[in-house]
Amino acid sequence: MGSTTRDDIYILPEATAASLILTHPTEDEKRRTWTLNHKEWGGALTLQEYLKREPYLTTVPLSRDGGMTHWILTDSSWTVENGGDRPVLASCESISKRVLVASPNDTTVREGIGHGVGSVFTYPEFRGYRYAGRMLNELGPALRKWRTEIHNGQDAICSALWSDIGKAYYAKKGWAPFPSLHAEFSVPNNQTPDNDEQTNGKGNVAPVTYDNLESLCAQDEQLLREKILRSAKETGRTSVAFAPDHDTLRWHLFREDFIAAILFKSTPQQADVMTCIKGALAGSEGRRVWALWSRNYYGGKGSPADNVAKNTLYILRLVIEPEEKEEKEGEPSEDILTAFTAVMQTALREAKTWHLGKVDLWNPTPVVKRLIERSGLQHGWVDRDEESIPSMMWYGDEDVREIEWVVNEKYCWC
Numbered sequence: 147m148g149s150t151t152r153d154d155i156y157i158l159p160e161a162t163a164a165s166l167i168l169t170h171p172t173e174d175e176k177r178r179t180w181t182l183n184h185k186e187w188g189g190a191l192t193l194q195e196y197l198k199r200e201p202y203l204t205t206v207p208l209s210r211d212g213g214m215t216h217w218i219l220t221d222s223s224w225t226v227e228n229g230g231d232r233p234v235l236a237s238c239e240s241i242s243k244r245v246l247v248a249s250p251n252d253t254t255v256r257e258g259i260g261h262g263v264g265s266v267f268t269y270p271e272f273r274g275y276r277y278a279g280r281m282l283n284e285l286g287p288a289l290r291k292w293r294t295e296i297h298n299g300q301d302a303i304c305s306a307l308w309s310d311i312g313k314a315y316y317a318k319k320g321w322a323p324f325p326s327l328h329a330e331f332s333v334p335n336n337q338t339p340d341n342d343e344q345t346n347g348k349g350n351v352a353p354v355t356y357d358n359l360e361s362l363c364a365q366d367e368q369l370l371r372e373k374i375l376r377s378a379k380e381t382g383r384t385s386v387a388f389a390p391d392h393d394t395l396r397w398h399l400f401r402e403d404f405i406a407a408i409l410f411k412s413t414p415q416q417a418d419v420m421t422c423i424k425g426a427l428a429g430s431e432g433r434r435v436w437a438l439w440s441r442n443y444y445g446g447k448g449s450p451a452d453n454v455a456k457n458t459l460y461i462l463r464l465v466i467e468p469e470e471k472e473e474k475e476g477e478p479s480e481d482i483l484t485a486f487t488a489v490m491q492t493a494l495r496e497a498k499t500w501h502l503g504k505v506d507l508w509n510p511t512p513v514v515k516r517l518i519e520r521s522g523l524q525h526g527w528v529d530r531d532e533e534s535i536p537s538m539m540w541y542g543d544e545d546v547r548e549i550e551w552v553v554n555e556k557y558c559w560c
């Protein structure tokens with residue numbers, strides 16, 4: 147390529163060069179990368195705040211104890227001992243997650259490892275030289291064998307990423323795009339915590355907090371295991387889901403608590419940031435509906451209250467306890483509709499309280515679509531074709547296009 151950098155010490159190799167390696171960054175290299183990609187992923191945080199959040203995210207459930215891995219593409223001839231300023235040609239992260247899978251003839255669900263990939267990044271001065279492409283070409287097979295010691299030496303089942311650059315780029319590298327539809331509920335301007343009976347706790351709605359989260363996750367996983375087996379049988383396809391387990395949900399919640407604690411510092415809501423509800427639950431035992439959610443604040447000048455239109459409450463996971471029964475009957479029962487509507491109204495009220503202008507629910511099932519239509523809640527449908535496109539690389543024998551990704555909801559994202 148002939149171009150040089152760092153006082154002509156480093157000559158940039160071709161992206162096809164045999165000397166390029168996928169490896170792990172030093173602490174200095176991580177910091178250099180975060181400093182550069184703050185513009186992409188810092189959201190509402192300043193650079194200094196972002197430089198605290200990224201290391202913090204290696205200490206929370208799911209990503210701590212080696213659950214998260216930082217990757218870089220660099221040249222094997224460049225040593226870190228030489229002042230430690232070797233060029234980082236491309237970078238990304240992965241987080242290992244539990245994955246549940248069943249094939250059409252299975253009677254029990256198998257468990258394995260899946261890796262979520264995030265923050266794919268090329269330093270601005272190195273863009274267009276195919277370095278990200280080379281890194282991804284190395285990463286796909288590397289993840290198949292990564293951290294297999296935590297699961298009896300078995301290969302990973304899949305890896306997934308959420309593309310912000312459309313459907314084509316990652317598909318060419320082997321991560322196939324999956325459905326990216328969401329329902330978007332706008333938060334009514336006139337809704338206040340006091341003018342809506344159901345959202346006021348009078349509609350049999352209970353809060354989800356850190357206290358009951360673990361048991362709800364366990365119950366969800368049990369229901370999901372049955373759903374995966376059903377899906378495999380009914381579709382005749384291998385069906386897979388990321389486990390919506392306690393660690394996975396807490397990863398999202400700890401992340402959002404960290405951000406909210408900064409954004410609401412010195413405001414009247416400061417005291418409520420950590421104790422605010424993480425979801426809502428309605429209905430009677432065995433016929434419950436619950437949602438878990440997180441607050442997301444986008445960049446821009448000013449406080450959260452100045453960016454309401456862009457700020458979003460994401461439903462991480464929506465559970466209909468008797469979903470099989472509702473699926474069979476084709477039309478959701480009245481008690482489930484009432485519970486669903488009460489849960490979503492609570493989400494809308496929370497969104498209003500926390501300066502979030504909309505509530506997004508990813509890839510609702512046919513039952514949930516029907517509930518949305520019948521709930522009377524104001525909503526629209528968004529079929530994303532650029533941002534957060536769920537994309538999967540499959541490590542089994544099947545063609546990835548033949549895989550059913552069950553509950554492809556926001557909790558899977560990283």
Ligand SMILES: CC(C)(COP(=O)(O)OP(=O)(O)OC[C@H]1O[C@@H](n2cnc3c(N)ncnc32)[C@H](O)[C@@H]1OP(=O)(O)O)[C@@H](O)C(=O)NCCC(=O)NCCS
Nearest residue numbers: 186266267268273274275276277278279280308309310311
């Ligand atoms: C996207 C990014 C990682 C690509 O890095 P790179 O090293 O220049 O990528 P490569 O040279 O391997 O590939 C270039 C390809 O990426 C495509 N690309 C780059 N940015 C793109 C974008 N915003 N939207 C769609 N395609 C994009 C180019 O069009 C080109 O496509 P081609 O292969 O069909 O020619 C880099 O531009 C970057 O860091 N962007 C900012 C962060 C980001 O958006 N990351 C992706 C998050 S999912």
